[in-house]
Amino acid sequence: xxxxxxxxxxxxxxxxxxxxxxxxxxxxxxxxxxxxxxxxxxxxxxxxxxxxxxxxxxxxxxxxxxxxxxxxxxxxxxxxxxxxxxxxxxxxxxxxxxxxxxxxxxxxxxxxxxxxxxxxxxxxxxxxxxxxxxxxx
Ligand code: MN
Numbered sequence: 001x002x003x004x005x006x007x008x009x010x011x012x013x014x015x016x017x018x019x020x021x022x023x024x025x026x027x028x029x030x031x032x033x034x035x036x037x038x039x040x041x042x043x044x045x046x047x048x049x050x051x052x053x054x055x056x057x058x059x060x061x062x063x064x065x066x067x068x069x070x071x072x073x074x075x076x077x078x079x080x081x082x083x084x085x086x087x088x089x090x091x092x093x094x095x096x097x098x099x100x101x102x103x104x105x106x107x108x109x110x111x112x113x114x115x116x117x118x119x120x121x122x123x124x125x126x127x128x129x130x131x132x133x134x135x136x137x
Contacts, residue, residue, distance in 0.1 A: 004026075007024065007025050009022050009023070009024050010022065010023055010024075010025070012040070012046075012048070015119075016048055016049050016051070016119050017046060017047070017048050017049065018045075018046065018047055018048075018049075018095075018122055018123065018128075019042070019043055019044075019045045019046025019047065019095070019096075020042075020043040020046050021040060021041065021042045021043065021046045021048070021095070022040070022041050023038045023039060023040045023041070023106075024038060024039045025037075025038050026038060026039060026105075029109075034055075034109045034110040034111070034112075035107070035108075035109050036106075036107070036108050036109065036110065036116065037105060037106070037107050038105070038106050039062075039103065039104075039105055039106075040103065040104055040105075040106050041101065041102075041103045042064075042066065042095050042096035042101065042102045042103070043096060043101060044096050044097065044098060044099050044100055044101060045095075045096060045098050045099075045128070046095050046096050047067070047093055047094065047095025047096065047123050047128060048093050048094060048095060048123075049093060049119055049120060049121060049122045049123060050071070050091050050092070050093050050119075050120035050121055050122075050123065051091070051092070051093065051117050051118060051119045051120060052086075052088075052089050052090055052091045052092070052117065052118050053086060053088060053089075053090075053108050053116065053117050054088060054089075054109075054110070054111040054115035054116055054117065054118070055088050055108060055109040055110065055111050056085065056086055056087045056088040056090075056108065056109075057085075057086045057106060057107065057108040058083060058084070058085045058086075058106075058107045058108070059078075059083070059084050059086075059094060059104045059105065059106050059107070060082070060083045060084075060104060060105040060107070061078045061079060061080050061081065061082045061083075061102065061103070061104045062080055062103045062104060062105060063080055063101065063102065063103040064080070064096060064097070064100045064101040064102035064103055065077060065078070065079060065096070065097040065100035065102055066078045066079075066094060066095060066096050066097060066100075066102035066104065067094065067095055067096070067097055067128075067131060067132060067135055068084055068086075068092060068093070068094040069092060069093060069094075069131050070086070070090055070091065070092045071090070071091035071092065074134060074135070074136055075131035075132065075134060075135040075136070076135060076136055076137065077097065077135040077136065077137045078094075078102070078104075091120065093123045095123075095128075097132060098128075098129070098132050
């Protein structure tokens, strides 16, 4: 076994996130493993753009209050202890609530071809506020 060296915390790219989000890469599997695990910390109001994962993704909330929404579906408010699975190819976004920080573990895999995610348009402010106001739970 080995204790993994701590990698620097990285600011999420403005191309795929609105607001401030930072992540720490915990696991980047070496073939044949293609697992990826990161801790992602979102500031209030921060969220990623619409995207889908080639092999799906599981997020597990560890702190704060967040939102996650699939294309065509109602947003869901997520809390510490919640685990949400998004199947391969399902378009969605996730982020913090407008007035709360949110931290989640993000766990996904690369496909055999090395594909991880496909990124689309930003979640605009009206879209985000509407989702927050209508979120279930
Ligand atoms: Mn995702």
